Amino acid sequence: MFTITADACNHIADVLVDNVSVGAVGTYTFNNVAADHTISAGFAPSLSLSVGDVIAVEGNSGATNFDFPVKLSGPCSAPVSVSWQTRDSTATVSDSDYAADSSGVSFAPGATSGTITVHVNGDLNVEGHETFLVSLLNPVNAGIAHGQGVGTILNDDGMSAVEESSPREVSFAVEGKNPVADAVFFRVGLPAATQAELDIYDVAGRRVAQPIHGVQGAGYHTVRWNVLGGSAAAPSGVYFVRFTAKGRTFTRRLVLLR
Numbered sequence: 001m002f003t004i005t006a007d008a009c010n011h012i013a014d015v016l017v018d019n020v021s022v023g024a025v026g027t028y029t030f031n032n033v034a035a036d037h038t039i040s041a042g043f044a045p046s047l048s049l050s051v052g053d054v055i056a057v058e059g060n061s062g063a064t065n066f067d068f069p070v071k072l073s074g075p076c077s078a079p080v081s082v083s084w085q086t087r088d089s090t091a092t093v094s095d096s097d098y099a100a101d102s103s104g105v106s107f108a109p110g111a112t113s114g115t116i117t118v119h120v121n122g123d124l125n126v127e128g129h130e131t132f133l134v135s136l137l138n139p140v141n142a143g144i145a146h147g148q149g150v151g152t153i154l155n156d157d158g159m160s161a162v163e164e165s166s167p168r169e170v171s172f173a174v175e176g177k178n179p180v181a182d183a184v185f186f187r188v189g190l191p192a193a194t195q196a197e198l199d200i201y202d203v204a205g206r207r208v209a210q211p212i213h214g215v216q217g218a219g220y221h222t223v224r225w226n227v228l229g230g231s232a233a234a235p236s237g238v239y240f241v242r243f244t245a246k247g248r249t250f251t252r253r254l255v256l257l258r
Contacts, residue, residue, distance in 0.1 A: 075109075183225065194215065199241070
């Protein structure tokens with residue numbers, strides 16, 4: 001009889017006997033053995049990691065710490081670790097908006113929370129709000145449930161031209177580059193609170209995401225679609241974005257390259 005045991009904070013995902021699944025069993029017995037047989041087991045993490053978002057002002061000089069919370073879904077009896085790295089979005093390292101960085105977060109046995117700190121550079125430039133990304137990579141003794149955090153750098157040096165006044169009419173735009181590889185940001189302008197919908201469809205006409213559904217307040221809004229989406233990551237391809245509000249409909253074509 002074979003006994004199959006998973007490491008700490010992992011579980012048996014499947015067992016193959018002679019390349020045929022027998023399910024996630026903990027033991028298996030070969031009866032009346034008259035030939036060679038094979039047995040193999042697959043394992044999966046029982047716990048998952050998630051990184052949160054940060055929204056904060058940049059300051060006028062020096063560096064401001066953006067502390068991203070990292071959560072483990074439950075305690076583990078063994079150490080857990082995960083690597084991370086920053087990525088540009090509308091905020092960029094080349095413009096000195098923040099300091100590029102990469103490192104790791106470790107969880108001692110029983111711990112469930114950690115922190116990723118990214119340094120954002122203060123300045124006196126009048127500009128719009130900007131964002132950068134923090135991605136989780138290569139976890140040990142855990143999976144990744146939500147692997148991308150968004151840092152939103154709030155402008156505190158006065159208002160940019162687009163933010164000085166309230167929208168006079170409904171507007172919609174895709175921010176940043178197209179094609180995209182990770183998160184997509186949409187800029188929505190509403191002159192008054194209204195029912196709005198933002199739907200994303202693949203080329204087969206299937207709706208794959210709905211970042212907005214319901215009443216939205218007046219003003220400008222930045223809306224994020226995380227194309228990585230944890231276990232439901234969107235594949236590379238062409239997508240169509242449709243935004244509807246106050247009787248107006250906007251359609252945009254989006255290319256995802258991963």
